[in-house]
Amino acid sequence: MKYYHIKRKKFFFFFINFRKWELIKELDNWSYRIISLGFPLLTIGILSGAVWANEAWGSYWNWDPKETWALITWLIFAIYLHTRMIKGWQGKKPAIIASLGFFIVWICYLGVNLLGKGLHSYGWLV
Numbered sequence: 435m436k437y438y439h440i441k442r443k444k445f446f447f448f449f450i451n452f453r454k455w456e457l458i459k460e461l462d463n464w465s466y467r468i469i470s471l472g473f474p475l476l477t478i479g480i481l482s483g484a485v486w487a488n489e490a491w492g493s494y495w496n497w498d499p500k501e502t503w504a505l506i507t508w509l510i511f512a513i514y515l516h517t518r519m520i521k522g523w524q525g526k527k528p529a530i531i532a533s534l535g536f537f538i539v540w541i542c543y544l545g546v547n548l549l550g551k552g553l554h555s556y557g558w559l560v
Contacts, residue, residue, distance in 0.1 A: 458525070462524055462525060462528070462529065465528075465529070465532050466518055466528075469511055469514060469515065469532060469535075470515065472511070473508075473511050473512070473515060476504075476507065476508055476511065477508065479504075480504055480505070480508060483501075483504075487501075499546045499549060499551060500542065500546045500547075503538065503541055503542040503545075503546050504542055506538055506542075507535065507538045507539055507542050510531065510534055510535040510538050511532075511535050513531055514528055514531040514532050514535060517531065
C-alpha cells in the first residue's frame with residue numbers, strides 16, 4: 435500500500451513538471467513568433483524615422499538619446515533572433531535576452547522621456 439502511494443505521488447509530480455515544461459516550451463515559441471513579427475516593424479519604424487528626421491532636421495541620425503536607445507533595442511532583438519535562428523538556442527538563454535530587450539524597450543519609451551533631454555523631449559517645462 436505504501437509503495438503504491440509513493441509511486442502515485444511521483445507520477446503526480448512528473449505530470450506537473452511535464453505540464454510546466456510544455457507551458458515553458460509554448461511560451462518560448464510564442465515569444466519567438468512575436469519578436470519575429472515585431473523586429474521588422476521596429477526596423478521599419480527606425481528607418482522611416484530616420485527619413486523623417488532628414489526632412490525635419492537635415493540629418494538622418496543625430497545620436498539623440500531616444501535614437502540611441504532605439505538602436506540598442508534593435509541590436510538586442512537582433513541578437514535574440516540570431517541566437518534563435520543561427521545558433522538554435524531555445525529555453526533559458528534566449529528568454530534572458532528577450533527579457534533584457536523588454537527592459538530596454540521600457541528604458542527607450544519611458545526612461546529617455548523622463549530625462550527630458552534631446553530632440554525627442556516633448557511637453558517638458560524647462
